[in-house]
Amino acid sequence: xxxxxxxxxxxxxxxxxxxxxxxxxxxxxxxxxxxxxxxxxxxxxxxxxxxxxxxxxxxxxxxxxxxxxxxxxxxxxxxxxxxxxxxxxxxxxxxxxxxxxxxxxxxxxxxxxxxxxxxxxxxxxxxxxxxxxxxxxxxxxxxxxxxxxxxxxxxxxxxxxxxxxxxxxxxxxxxxxxxxxxxxxxxxxxxxxxxxxxxxxxxxxxxxxxxxxxxxxxxxxxxxxxxxxxxxxxxxxxxxxxxxxxxxxxxxxxxxxxxxxxxxxxxxxxxxxxxxxxxxxxxxxxxxxxxxxxxxxxxxxxxxxxxxxxxxxxxxxxxxxxxxxxxxxxxxxxxxxxxxxxxxxxxxxxxxxxxxxxxxxxxxxxxxxxxxxxxxxxxxxxxxxxxxxxxxxxxxxxxxxxxxxxxxxxxxxxxxxxxxxxxxxxxxxxxxxxxxxxxxxxxxxxxxxxxxxxxxxxxxxxxxxxxxxxxxxxxxxxxxxxxxxxxxxxxxxxxxxxxxxxxxxxxxxxxxxxxxxxxxxxxxxxxxxxxxxxxxxxxxxxxxxxxxxxxxxxxxxxxxxxxxxxxxxxxxxxxxxxxxxxxxxxxxxxxxxxxxxxxxxxxxxxxxxxxxxxxxxxxxxxxxxxxxxxxxxxxxxxxxxxxxxxxxxxxxxxxxxxxxxxxxxxxx
Amino acid sequence: xxxxxxxxxxxxxxxxxxxxxxxxxxxxxxxxxxxxxxxxxxxxxxxxxxxxxxxxxxxxxxxxxxxxxxxxxxxxxxxxxxxxxxxxxxxxxxxxxxxxxxxxxxxxxxxxxxxxxxxxxxxxxxxxxxxxxxxxxxxxxxxxxxxxxxxx
Numbered sequence: 001x002x003x004x005x006x007x008x009x010x011x012x013x014x015x016x017x018x019x020x021x022x023x024x025x026x027x028x029x030x031x032x033x034x035x036x037x038x039x040x041x042x043x044x045x046x047x048x049x050x051x052x053x054x055x056x057x058x059x060x061x062x063x064x065x066x067x068x069x070x071x072x073x074x075x076x077x078x079x080x081x082x083x084x085x086x087x088x089x090x091x092x093x094x095x096x097x098x099x100x101x102x103x104x105x106x107x108x109x110x111x112x113x114x115x116x117x118x119x120x121x122x123x124x125x126x127x128x129x130x131x132x133x134x135x136x137x138x139x140x141x142x143x144x145x146x147x148x149x150x151x152x153x154x155x156x157x158x159x160x161x162x163x164x165x166x167x168x169x170x171x172x173x174x175x176x177x178x179x180x181x182x183x184x185x186x187x188x189x190x191x192x193x194x195x196x197x198x199x200x201x202x203x204x205x206x207x208x209x210x211x212x213x214x215x216x217x218x219x220x221x222x223x224x225x226x227x228x229x230x231x232x233x234x235x236x237x238x239x240x241x242x243x244x245x246x247x248x249x250x251x252x253x254x255x256x257x258x259x260x261x262x263x264x265x266x267x268x269x270x271x272x273x274x275x276x277x278x279x280x281x282x283x284x285x286x287x288x289x290x291x292x293x294x295x296x297x298x299x300x301x302x303x304x305x306x307x308x309x310x311x312x313x314x315x316x317x318x319x320x321x322x323x324x325x326x327x328x329x330x331x332x333x334x335x336x337x338x339x340x341x342x343x344x345x346x347x348x349x350x351x352x353x354x355x356x357x358x359x360x361x362x363x364x365x366x367x368x369x370x371x372x373x374x375x376x377x378x379x380x381x382x383x384x385x386x387x388x389x390x391x392x393x394x395x396x397x398x399x400x401x402x403x404x405x406x407x408x409x410x411x412x413x414x415x416x417x418x419x420x421x422x423x424x425x426x427x428x429x430x431x432x433x434x435x436x437x438x439x440x441x442x443x444x445x446x447x448x449x450x451x452x453x454x455x456x457x458x459x460x461x462x463x464x465x466x467x468x469x470x471x472x473x474x475x476x477x478x479x480x481x482x483x484x485x486x487x488x489x490x491x492x493x494x495x496x497x498x499x500x501x502x503x504x505x506x507x508x509x510x511x512x513x514x515x516x517x518x519x520x521x522x523x524x525x526x527x528x529x530x531x532x533x534x535x536x537x538x539x540x541x542x543x544x545x546x547x548x549x550x551x552x553x554x555x556x557x558x559x560x561x562x563x564x565x566x567x568x569x570x571x572x573x574x575x576x577x578x579x580x581x582x583x584x585x586x587x588x589x590x591x592x593x594x595x596x597x598x599x600x601x602x603x604x605x606x607x608x609x610x611x612x613x614x615x616x617x618x619x620x621x622x623x624x625x626x627x628x629x630x631x632x633x634x635x636x637x638x639x640x641x642x643x644x645x646x647x648x649x650x651x652x653x654x655x656x657x658x659x660x661x662x663x664x665x666x667x668x
Numbered sequence: 669x670x671x672x673x674x675x676x677x678x679x680x681x682x683x684x685x686x687x688x689x690x691x692x693x694x695x696x697x698x699x700x701x702x703x704x705x706x707x708x709x710x711x712x713x714x715x716x717x718x719x720x721x722x723x724x725x726x727x728x729x730x731x732x733x734x735x736x737x738x739x740x741x742x743x744x745x746x747x748x749x750x751x752x753x754x755x756x757x758x759x760x761x762x763x764x765x766x767x768x769x770x771x772x773x774x775x776x777x778x779x780x781x782x783x784x785x786x787x788x789x790x791x792x793x794x795x796x797x798x799x800x801x802x803x804x805x806x807x808x809x810x811x812x813x814x815x816x817x818x819x820x
Contacts, residue, residue: 361690383705390701519740519759580763599760603737608760
């Protein structure tokens with residue numbers, strides 16, 4: 001009975017979102033105040049009913065209700081409670097419900113934190129989001145209902161959650177990634193609202209920016225979490241595989257990164273208006289593409305959900321209607337958006353433009369490499385795959401170029417910057433960065449290596465330029481500290497995100513060039529050396545978990561004869577499905593990770609295993625964390641709030657003459 | 669032409685030039701890195717050129733997996749139930765590698781007609797067969813149901 005309530009609640013959410021998708025938008029055209037002001041309560045209603053729905057699905061998991069087909073497929077009575085709860089997003093149906101619920105969450109946030117925007121605009125934004133949610137719920141009810149029952153004979157026990165998913169990473173990675181992904185739907189809705197109204201000005205860009213920044217920050221974190229999880233769970237020693245399912249979030253991220261930069265130019269200078277709107281549409285299309293690729297069953301991947309073609313068609317239809325409709329609207333409206341055009345070849349506008357061109361080219365080439373095999377197969381019937389070398393060949397030079405330009409950006413001024421000023425500011429920085437690039441790796445490794453030199457040089461180029469910029473910006477204040485306090489959050493946010501880029505680049509370059517690995521067969525008591533380390537195999541012991549049995553190996557790791565740590569990799573068999581699973585053991589460090597994956601037992605107690613030493617691998621995720629904080633800091637800038645307060649005050653004074661308006665304004 | 673128009677045109681040309689260079693490089697990189705996929709039957713019929721790096725997919729033939737006891741070398745036979753291709757690999761096989769399951773291997777054929785794999789992939793979800801393997805079996809005319817063993 002209870003799962004039916006969940007489904008009923010889903011249908012109620014559908015009804016409300018259908019009203020939300022129509023009335024407020026029509027109201028905005030006809031200037032019907034009552035209809036427009038229904039947008040906020042309707043959004044809250046959609047959120048509440050979707051919330052009830054997902055809570056009931058979670059309840060079905062926790063209470064082992066295996067009569068619900070989705071629960072029976074993705075849970076088991078032996079599954080630990082934390083995984084029962086999170087198995088809600090362990091399969092296609094539930095994860096799509098989570099996706100939709102998160103979009104409703106963003107929508108509610110817009111409804112609450114939009115008091116500075118005109119009601120007409122809010123009504124359009126929420127209406128567009130309501131339209132998306134309508135499509136998503138219809139998709140769920142038509143092709144992938146999480147509340148479907150198994151009648152008349154439900155199984156006694158469930159099939160269990162995929163053993164690779166029974167991990168902490170699974171608890172946090174999918175929700176974070178979805179949260180970032182759907183955040184770009186909000187930015188898309190902002191763009192649509194601007195196109196619908198035909199008004200696209202600096203105020204629009206200012207409303208949009210904090211949302212774009214937060215969505216971008218969360219998406220960055222979500223992708224990094226996925227990379228970190230794959231690194232320690234899948235046991236192949238890598239952190240990025242150019243897997244067709246990893247690529248769409250990256251494409252979205254690249255478009256999103258371009259977008260937050262182009263928004264800056266649109267807000268401050270009124271340039272690139274149509275382009276900014278286009279990027280918002282592209283970022284959103286990237287997020288839907290990801291949905292399509294994972295859920296259509298087109299690809300083989302660790303992420304792909306087992307699925308049927310009708311889902312693929314439905315998502316393709318959603319993609320076609322929303323993105324196609326958006327592009328059509330864009331085609332009609334874009335010529336109306338007059339951008340001012342007045343800047344020189346050396347100016348902040350040009351640097352932001354270069355940033356955009358590089359990022360969009362990168363996104364397009366990743367897109368091409370991801371979709372090419374599918375298109376090729378559709379045309380020729382031959383199966384092909386595009387290997388990582390393709391992506392690396394394109395991506396690495398583009399990112400290096402981006403990193404070089406990144407340091408110059410903050411020094412440039414709008415409209416015009418003199419080249420001599422830039423040279424005077426950055427000449428020394430460039431020399432110092434080059435010197436560091438040559439000297440630092442020599443000191444540490446005592447050998448010359450091009451990748452290390454490039455990585456350190458580019459990394460220090462970004463960091464030193466940042467210090468120089470801080471020095472310039474605080475030079476005219478009484479004390480440096482006062483100067484630092486006077487700098488706005490958005491500036492700190494930008495510098496922090498740029499520093500994250502530097503840290504990540506160093507991590508990527510050094511890990512890629514200096515990682516070493518070795519696959520060996522060892523008997524207890526034997527040891528093997530790798531780099532500066534000696535791994536000594538002590539033996540194995542059996543372990544029993546709640547829903548698995550396994551063997552745990554013990555290793556002592558020595559460096560120059562001294563013990564530095566012990567590692568315990570495991571090999572498990574999950575009982576419900578009889579699937580084997582390897583659990584690596586990692587000794588994480590700021591400068592290097594050591595890790596071991598256990599293979600299988602061979603004759604005479606010997607085990608096959610792979611041992612890895614990965615220098616600077618943590619820096620990749622550390623960089624992403626900096627970027628995340630940077631994005632959030634920038635969104636928290638005072639000026640967005642100051643504006644809101646001012647606007648609310650003026651709204652209040654207006655509200656006195658219009659009692660309905662006064663009552664319906666949410667307090668902030 | 670007005671000066672600001674000329675500037676605008678300059679910028680547009682600059683972007684267009686950059687884009688075409690990017691497209692050229694991309695197309696080149698793409699061409700260099702395409703891995704074709706072949707079925708065991710196609711390999712047996714000699715469709716693959718020597719020294720070509722490619723992917724092969726099929727089922728692991730039951731009773732053919734032989735692991736060396738003193739090294740990480742392992743050999744097995746992959747089949748689409750029409751033709752068989754022997755595969756050698758050195759390293760640790762994926763968790764879900766099992767006899768009777770579908771796999772995809774990447775590598776090249778050696779002179780002795782053995783596929784030397786540099787990478788072996790197995791699907792994480794065992795209720796689901798990779799599209800490549802399914803295509804290989806369909807092409808060979810084998811119905812997958814008849815040959816799929818139980819999920820254990």
